[in-house]
Amino acid sequence: MQGTTAPRVRVFPGRRRICDAEPVDILDELRDLIGADQVSTAPERLEAYRYDLSRDPAAQTPLAVVRPVTAEQVQQTMKWAAAQRIPVIPRGAGTSLSGGASAQQGSIVLALDRMTGIAIDPDTRTAVVEPGALNIAVKQAAAEHGLWYPPDPSSVEISSIGGNVATNAGGLCCVKYGVTRDYVLGLDVVLADGRLARLGGPRLKDVAGLSLLQLFVGSEGTLGVVTRIVLRLVPELPPPATLVALFATPDEAAAAVVETCSAVRPSMVELMDNASINAVEDFQSMGLDRAAGALLLIQTDAPGAARELELEVAQRACEKHGATAVFSTDDPEEAQMFVAARRAIFPALDRLGPLMLEDVGVPLPALPALVRGIGAIAQRHRLRIPVVAHAGDGNTHPIIVLDPADPDCRDRAALAYDEIMRLALSLDGTITGEHGIGRIKRPWLAEQLGPDVMDLHARIKNALDPDGLLNPGAGY
Ligand SMILES: Cc1cc2nc3c(=O)[nH]c(=O)nc-3n(C[C@H](O)[C@H](O)[C@H](O)COP(=O)(O)OP(=O)(O)OC[C@H]3O[C@@H](n4cnc5c(N)ncnc54)[C@H](O)[C@@H]3O)c2cc1C
Incomplete structure (x- = not known):
């Protein structure tokens, strides 16, 4: 000690x-x-x-x-x-x-990992959850009542609801169902001086006072400690239909995403590039095509004829943008295999060496330019940068894989890391779509927000945590 x-x-x-x-x-x-x-x-x-x-x-x-x-x-x-x-x-x-x-x-x-209580109220369709409960546990508890908690970060099985709220976590179904913020109805927050503020509650409509509840969602532990969360639940949905398309290049796949999402509203649109596909195959062989330049995983949970229409629109868009193969299935087990492959990317890449993870996002029409630009940055700096994306949200995770045996790899990676964020900003994008600023992205925040918004952040922080004791150095 x-x-x-x-x-x-x-x-x-x-x-x-x-x-x-x-x-x-x-x-x-x-x-x-x-x-x-x-x-x-x-x-x-x-x-x-x-x-x-x-x-x-x-x-x-x-x-x-x-x-x-x-x-x-x-x-x-x-x-x-x-x-x-x-x-x-x-x-x-x-x-x-x-x-x-x-x-x-x-x-x-x-x-907060010992505070894991979960209570479901089917009448108000809400869950009252302690912050340490894992996301998956909330989903399972809701399912026992025929209800569903949609936000599904790839870390669904290992991340806590408190952490999800504090980072406003996204995930795979956000493209249709929104992010954590959209499901938080109430919060208990312990403030820097130890007082407990109860904000919101199990009410779908409540506009009394300023939206302080929303101020704490995504505040990364810098404004207060979340000790209780009231979450909105929705009725469980039938299993989705799944379409998988292969492409020679990731930017063709990205173009197909833009076209699909401008016409219909799929419930999942995920992209894996060739390096991600191969990393997953090396990790746990799932029969993915190692030669594909990119794989798109699109799901629709629309009912009846709308489901067929969404699949058709997606298929046509993929074919128009050069898909080399398109395959669809209604079989939940088959679909689950592709979703599992998508979720396995981080652990698969983690074995390859130290990683520098990016989380940049752009308005959807700029997705092909972002993906092309990341490829050019990887080539220019002679780096391995596999790309995986919540493509329907325009949110990409370029992941720089460092080679410890390459003496100046880390320096080149630092340049690439910076260039990727500047590229996203030049496309009217963001330096982080869902992972948060944390400590690692702090040097770039002012460039995105500008001095006036940074000052506003500082004044809010100062009002709530004047001694700067809550998560110093993180967030803003
Ligand atoms: C394999 C993998 C896949 C991932 N996929 C996704 C994804 O698809 N989408 C996504 O958004 N993220 C993803 N993440 C990132 C991560 O899982 C999320 O940011 C998650 O919300 C963090 O939750 P946690 O419980 O682990 O929080 P922690 O890592 O413990 O903390 C995260 C932040 O929240 C603050 N915090 C935590 N609990 C509280 C609390 N009770 N009160 C106040 N502040 C608190 C911390 O101070 C910190 O700033 C992924 C991570 C991994 C490892």
């Missing part, structure tokens, strides 16, 4: 000193408040909660990992942290790909 006694007075001047003659361990105060079981300084625990899945090399060992089981314990922790001026890193399941949950020097990690 490090630095938890008297020297911290010098690190954080002005902090209340308990007793000059006999400095107390400030973590013991916290243990007294919320129970010793909730506060760990075991080295293996500190190491496990130091990083999120972005493996940000700048992540530091925290002072302690705090794992409350009630909202009251979260409040006590925040009050204690405010009094001691200890930075707090809220954490869900740690699957962030932007360094949003990586620990900082002198901070505690406030992990």
